[in-house]
Each structure stands twice: as structure tokens, then as C-alpha cells.
Amino acid sequence: MAKELTSRNENYSQWYNDIVVKADLAEQSAVRGCMVIKPYGYAIWEKMQSLLDAEFKKSGVQNAYFPLFIPKSFFSREAEHVEGFAKECAVVTHHRLMNDPEGKGVVVDPDAKLEEELIVRPTSETIIWSVYKNWIKSWRDLPILCNQWCNVVRWEMRTRPFLRTAEFLWQEGHTAHATSEEAQAKAEEMVHVYADFARNAMAMPVVVGHKSPNERFAGALDTLTIEAMMQDGKALQAGTSHFLGQNFAKSFDVKYTDNEGKEQYVWATSWGVSTRLMGALIMAHSDDNGLVLPPVLAPIQVVMVPIYKTAEERSAVLDKFEDIRKELEALGISCKIDSRDTLRPGFKFAEWELKGVPVRIAMGARDLANGTVEVARRDTLSKETLSVEGIGAHIKDLLSEIQENIYNIALERRDSRVRKCDSWEEFKTEIQKGGFLLCHWDGTAETEQKIKDETKATIRCIPVDSFVCEEKGFDIYSGKPSERRVIFAISY
RNA sequence: CGAGAUGUAGCGCAGUUGGUAGCGCACUACGUUCGGGACGUAGGGGUCGCGUGUUCAAGUCACGUCAUCUCGACCA
Numbered sequence: 001m002a003k004e005l006t007s008r009n010e011n012y013s014q015w016y017n018d019i020v021v022k023a024d025l026a027e028q029s030a031v032r033g034c035m036v037i038k039p040y041g042y043a044i045w046e047k048m049q050s051l052l053d054a055e056f057k058k059s060g061v062q063n064a065y066f067p068l069f070i071p072k073s074f075f076s077r078e079a080e081h082v083e084g085f086a087k088e089c090a091v092v093t094h095h096r097l098m099n100d101p102e103g104k105g106v107v108v109d110p111d112a113k114l115e116e117e118l119i120v121r122p123t124s125e126t127i128i129w130s131v132y133k134n135w136i137k138s139w140r141d142l143p144i145l146c147n148q149w150c151n152v153v154r155w156e157m158r159t160r161p162f163l164r165t166a167e168f169l170w171q172e173g174h175t176a177h178a179t180s181e182e183a184q185a186k187a188e189e190m191v192h193v194y195a196d197f198a199r200n201a202m203a204m205p206v207v208v209g210h211k212s213p214n215e216r217f218a219g220a221l222d223t224l225t226i227e228a229m230m231q232d233g234k235a236l237q238a239g240t241s242h243f244l245g246q247n248f249a250k251s252f253d254v255k256y257t258d259n260e261g262k263e264q265y266v267w268a269t270s271w272g273v274s275t276r277l278m279g280a281l282i283m284a285h286s287d288d289n290g291l292v293l294p295p296v297l298a299p300i301q302v303v304m305v306p307i308y309k310t311a312e313e314r315s316a317v318l319d320k321f322e323d324i325r326k327e328l329e330a331l332g333i334s335c336k337i338d339s340r341d342t343l344r345p346g347f348k349f350a351e352w353e354l355k356g357v358p359v360r361i362a363m364g365a366r367d368l369a370n371g372t373v374e375v376a377r378r379d380t381l382s383k384e385t386l387s388v389e390g391i392g393a394h395i396k397d398l399l400s401e402i403q404e405n406i407y408n409i410a411l412e413r414r415d416s417r418v419r420k421c422d423s424w425e426e427f428k429t430e431i432q433k434g435g436f437l438l439c440h441w442d443g444t445a446e447t448e449q450k451i452k453d454e455t456k457a458t459i460r461c462i463p464v465d466s467f468v469c470e471e472k473g474f475d476i477y478s479g480k481p482s483e484r485r486v487i488f489a490i491s492y
Numbered sequence: 493c494g495a496g497a498u499g500u501a502g503c504g505c506a507g508u509u510g511g512u513a514g515c516g517c518a519c520u521a522c523g524u525u526c527g528g529g530a531c532g533u534a535g536g537g538g539u540c541g542c543g544u545g546u547u548c549a550a551g552u553c554a555c556g557u558c559a560u561c562u563c564g565a566c567c568a
Contacts, residue, residue, distance in 0.1 A: 013562080032559085087566070123568095157493075157566055164567065217568095237568060276568055307527055346528035353528095364527055374527080456564090492568095 012232040013160070019282055020161045023291040023355050033159035033166030040355065041278065043299035045169065048277060049149065051201050051296075052171065055193045061145040061173055066127050068150075069118035074126045077251040084218020085122045088155045092118040120153040125219070125244075125270060128174045129252035136266060139178050139258045143186070147173040162279030163236070163492055170274035176266040178256065180245070183267035184222070187243040190271040191224035194239035195465070202277065203294035203407035204228050204284045205414050206238060207436075207487060209461025214445050217270075221245040227460045227487065229414045230283040233434015235460045235489035238280050241271035284410055291356030292378055294406050295399040302328055302335040302395060303357045307345045307364030314341065317363050320388070324361065324373070327392035333399065353378060358402050359395060379406050418467060420485065424476050427488075431457045436489050438467055440482035442475035451477050451488070460487040 020026050025041030037045065053063070069092060076082050096112030121127065128146070135144060149171045159165050173190060177183040191208055198206040211223035220242035228238045249255070249265040258264050285292040295301050304324065306317040321337045328335050336357075338348050345362065352360055362374040373391060376383040379402050386394060417435025421427050431437055432455075441447065441459065452458055462484070469485035 017561095028560090084567095152568095154567070156568095158564095168568075170568080240568070272568075274568055309526060344526050344528090344530065346526085346530080348529090350529045362527070366527075 015288075016279075016283055016286075017161060019286050019291055019354075023282075025278070025282070025291070026161055028161070031166070033156060035161050035165050037169075037275070040299065044281070044293070044297055045275060045278060047297050047299065048197075048201070049171070052193070052197060052273070055197065056147050056171075056173065059145070059189060059193065061147045061175075063148060064146045065148050065150065066124050066131065068121055070121050070124075070127045072117045072119055074130050075119050077126065078219050078248060080247070081125065081219035081251075085154070089122055090120040090153045090155055092120065121150075122152055122154045123270075123272075124148065124150070124152075124172055125174065125248055126252075129248045129254060129268075132174075132176055132266075133252050133254045136176060136254055136256050139256050142176060142178045142256060142266065143182065144176040145173070145186075146175070147171055160279075160492075162282065163276055165275070168275050170272050172270060172272040175269045176249070176254065177268070178258065178264070178266065180267050183245075183269050184243050187222065187224055187241045187269040187271065190269070191226060191239070191241035194226050194241065194271075194273055197273075198226055198228065198238060198277075198280075199407065201294065201296045202281055202284070203296075203403055203410060204238070204280060205407070205411045207461060207463050207467060208465040209463040209487065211240075211461060212441075212445075212448055212459040212486070214448050215459060217242045219244060219247050220270075221247070224464075225461050227489075228280050228284060229417065229436060229489070230280070230492070231286075231413065232283075233417055233490075235436065235487075235491040236276070236280050236283070237460070237491065238277060239271075239273040242269060244268040244270060285406055286356075289350075289381070290354035292406065293356035293358060295358045295403045298356065298358050299334065300336045300355075300357050301333050301399055302359045302361060303352045304335065304337045304361045304363070305345055305348045305352070306337075306339065307362055309365070313365050313368070316368055320363060320368065321361075324388070324391060328395060331392050331396050333392075333395060349376075353381075359398060361391075361395075377402055379409070420469075421488075422473070422476065427457075427476055428455055431455050431488060431490060434490065436460065436467070436487045438469055438485040439476040439488050440473040440484075441486045442478050442480035442482055444478070444480075447475060447478045447480075456490055457488045458491055460489045460491060462486045 024038050026035045026037045029036045093114055094108045094112045095114060096109040097106045098109040100107045132144060135141060151167055151169050153167050155166055156164055175183065175186050177186065195206050195208045198204045206226040206228045208224065208226055211225050216223040217240060222243040224241040225237055226239045228236045230236055246265040246267060248268050254266050255263045256266055281297065282291060304321045306314060306321065308314040308317055318337065318339055325335055325337060349360065356378060358378050360376040362376070367373055371388050372385050373388055374383055374385050375398070377398065419435065419437060421430055421437045421439050427437060427439065448459055467487060470483065471485070473482050474480065475482050
């Protein structure tokens with residue numbers, strides 16, 4: 001069979017979609033803009049969830065759950081917020097169906113119209129703040145640190161699997177604090193949780209920075225972001241953490257009495273990452289053989305493929321594999337023995353590569369005689385023959401090495417596409433080549449908008465942890481003075 | 493919602509000037525194979541996106557409609 005994936009140079013989106021489908025991660029659903037996440041894809045998401053959850057707990061955050069439906073009146077209290085989301089909301093207007101009087105299936109019962117429409121949450125700030133109002137009376141009640149794992153719906157005009165679906169899974173943290181400083185510190189803390197997760201678990205380099213006012217979350221005073229770069233040079237916002245000030249507290253009248261007996265509005269943050277991280281993972285590492293999973297997130301870290309001619313050989317190899325499996329599992333390594341006897345080894349090799357399994361162990365009659373196995377790694381596609389003796393320790397080290405190698409490759413790929421640019425003429429051509437351009441910006445929304453209109457490029461962030469260029473210069477577009485460079489890119 | 497493209501078997505596609513539907517892969521059975529996506533033989537599977545019209549006759553022509561993809565607008 002010919003190679004199934006198209007070259008990423010021909011059509012990057014098609015190549016990405018092929019990997020999503022053929023690696024068995026997800027498929028299109030019958031509902032416009034939604035997708036079905038298949039078991040293998042969902043296993044990766046679960047792994048992300050459990051690692052993030054552990055980090056949240058370390059920050060004192062607890063999980064909770066709030067309703068899917070938001071009464072329209074709640075939703076409209078924060079003006080900026082509603083403006084940001086109004087164009088993409090699904091609205092529930094009725095609560096009952098009935099048989100079509102004309103006998104053609106079912107219709108909405110016109111008598112079952114809701115007095116007040118319900119919005120399917122595009123995000124939960126409004127309903128959560130309406131609840132927090134009851135929870136918060138005294139400074140002793142603060143801080144409140146809640147997170148919820150849920151689905152949200154945003155009726156986007158254009159969708160793309162994992163990167164932008166009409167319904168998506170995410171976590172949203174919502175915190176309430178007594179002081180502005182404490183809230184801001186929380187927002188910063190959480191964005192760094194995301195950055196560490198991206199780097200250590202996803203093996204994906206990210207830049208932490210502030211969004212420009214234009215790109216901020218609707219209703220936020222400051223939005224912190226982690227920005228990643230995909231293999232085609234486009235930027236992807238992979239997670240955000242917002243300092244909401246007192247906007248929601250004031251809209252929902254959430255006050256506490258401080259230790260001097262004075263009433264104060266609370267200070268808020270919210271922060272989230274979504275199944276978009278799955279899209280980022282796919283686009284950051286995949287190659288023409290399919291998905292490449294960092295070992296930390298791989299549902300199956302090691303797959304074992306037996307090679308045999310006879311039933312005796314088969315059972316002898318499978319017996320050996322059982323021993324190896326016990327050894328690996330004792331070391332906390334997840335593995336799978338591919339004992340399907342209707343498929344040839346070559347087919348299995350290709351299939352597990354497509355699914356991105358980091359390490360493959362093959363064993364045949366030759367190895368059986370020599371006491372060896374063939375160990376292949378997904379990241380480099382290289383193979384070596386090793387003694388079965390001490391294989392567990394070797395694989396454990398190998399997985400760490402692969403994790404590191406995947407990160408370094410992604411880091412080099414990204415860094416090779418980050419460059420400074422000081423001329424508007426140059427900018428217009430350079431930005432189309434992809435990658436991050438570090439440029440001076442005068443800090444005005446007008447300039448930002450004009451650059452966007454002319455080139456589609458946006459300010460991805462004002463970096464705080466890497467590519468920080470606090471040097472004086474002149475805005476690339478307006479020529480006005482600037483204190484620092486910011487990152488421009490074309491984004492997803 | 494604007495501009496373009498595409499809808500034919502599970503997937504990828506061909507189908508000429510209109511004449512009752514084809515290829516590769518996948519699938520089923522049997523046999524030979526098995527160290528990088530095996531091969532042979534024999535099978536099964538399609539109201540050609542949907543609707544209306546033109547015609548003796550429509551996958552093919554016309555109009556409408558729906559869906560998908562690419563590019564805008566919107567966005568995590």
C-alpha cells in the first residue's frame with residue numbers, strides 16, 4: 001500500500017486532518033462543526049487532564065461543576081463579555097417536542113416556549129459569579145479556587161478538528177481573591193502551570209506573554225497566554241489566564257467584608273486550556289508517517305510486535321513478551337502486545353507509527369535464538385538490536401531520551417523561525433513566510449489593527465519569559481517610539 | 493455570510509459528444525505467506541448529495557438546495 005499521508009508541503013490542513021483521522025483520534029460527527037473523539041484520542045486527553053489536575057491541586061484548586069445552561073439575563077450583565085460572545089451562542093428556546101400533526105416526524109411544541117431563553121455556555125464566568133455571590137461574605141471566605149472540566153459551545157463560522165470545533169472540552173478555573181495583587185499573582189501562576197505542562201508533558205515549546213488589549217478576553221484587564229508555533233510556521237494560542245479585575249464582581253455584586261469591617265468587591269481570575277491542546281500536539285510533532293506522541297502523554301508507550309512463521313514460534317515470542325511486559329509495567333511503563341495473528345508485522349509497524357507510539361519492540365525467531373529484541377523509536381525512526389537482559393531499564397531511559405529529543409526538535413524548529421524585523425516593507429513579505437517576527441510596536445490599538453488589516457498578522461503576545469527584548473526602537477508601521485519588541489505572527 | 497472548488501461503494505478516484513455503473517485499496521471465503529503496509533483464486537457491496545426540470549433516455553445538461561474543503565469575516 002502506498003503511503004497514506006499527503007506531504008505537508010502540498011496542503012498542511014489536509015495533512016493534519018489525515019493524521020487526525022488515520023491515527024484514529026477523531027472523526028467528523030453528524031452535527032455541523034462538532035467531532036467525535038475516538039477512544040485513542042480521548043485516552044490522550046485523559047492523560048492531559050490527569051496531569052493538569054495534579055498541578056491544579058498543588059495550587060490549592062478544587063474541581064466543581066456548574067450548569068450547562070445560562071439564563072439569558074445572567075449572561076448580559078457584563079457588557080464587554082456579552083459583546084465578545086454574543087455572535088456565537090447556541091440558544092435554547094423550547095423544552096418539548098411533539099408529533100408533527102401532519103405526520104412527518106417530530107416538531108418543536110410551540111406551547112413549550114421558555115419564558116426566558118437559556119444560553120448553552122460558551123464559557124462559565126457569568127453563571128459561576130452568580131453562584132460565588134452566595135459563597136462570599138467575609139474576607140475569611142477568600143480565596144475561592146475552583147476549576148471545572150466540561151464542554152462548552154461556541155457557534156463558530158469556520159471549524160477545524162481539535163483547533164476550533166463548535167463544541168469542545170476544556171477546563172476553566174475561576175478564582176476570587178481579596179486583593180488585586182493576589183489575583184494577578186494567581187493568573188501568573190496558572191499561565192506558568194500551562195507553560196510547564198506544554199514543555200514537559202507535550203514537549204512543545206511555548207512563549208509566555210501578555211496579550212495586547214485588542215486580543216484580550218472579553219471582560220479581562222489582562223490576558224496572559226502561552227503561544228506555540230506549528231510546523232507550518234503559524235502561531236497557535238494554546239492556553240490563557242486572565243486577570244478579570246473587579247468587572248465580574250461588580251456586575252454580579254460579589255462583595256466581602258474585610259477585616260476592618262468595610263465592604264469590598266472581590267478580584268477575579270479565570271484560566272483555561274481546551275482540546276485545542278490535542279490539535280497543538282498533533283501539529284507540533286507529526287511527520288509524514290503520522291502522529292508522534294511524547295512518551296509522557298502516549299496512552300501506549302511501548303508496543304510489542306511478534307514475528308513468527310509457526311504457532312510454536314508465535315507462542316514462544318508471546319511468552320517472552322509477557323515477561324517483558326511485566327518488567328516494563330513494574331517500571332510504570334504502559335505497553336501493549338500486538339498479538340493479532342491476521343496481520344503481517346510490516347503492517348503493524350506502519351499502523352503503530354501512524355498512532356505515534358514512542359517505542360516499538362519486535363521479536364522473531366532470530367531474536368529468540370540470540371536472546372535479543374529489535375527496539376525502534378518513533379521520533380527518529382531508527383532501530384537497534386538489544387539484549388533482552390536489562391531491557392526494562394533501557395526502555396525507561398529511552399523514553400526519557402525520546403521525550404527530550406522531541407522537545408529539542410520542536411524547539412529548534414521554532415527558534416529557527418523567530419527573527420527580528422525592523423522594516424515595514426520587509427515585514428510584509430517576511431510575515432507571509434511564517435514564524436514569529438520580533439518587532440517594535442507603539443502600543444496603540446490603531447497600529448495593531450492596521451497591521452492586521454494589511455497583513456493578517458496579529459500580536460501574539462508581549463513576551464515575558466523568552467524573546468524578551470526591552471530595547472528602545474521605533475514602531476515598524478507608524479515609526480513612533482517603542483520600549484520593547486513584541487511577537488507578530490499569522491495565527492490559527 | 494461573501495469568493496472559489498468538490499460531492500459517484502467504507503476510503504481514494506475514473507466515468508468521453510446524454511444510452512441501464514467502473515478502477516485501486518478496504519471487506520468476505522479458501523490457499524500460499526509472515527524480519528517494513530503480502531500474493532493468488534472466487535465473491536459481496538452504489539436509488540451517482542438531495543430536489544425539480546429538459547429528454548424516448550440524465551452520473552453526464554439547466555435551475556434550485558444541502559454538505560464538505562480552501563480563502564476572507566469570527567474565534568480557544
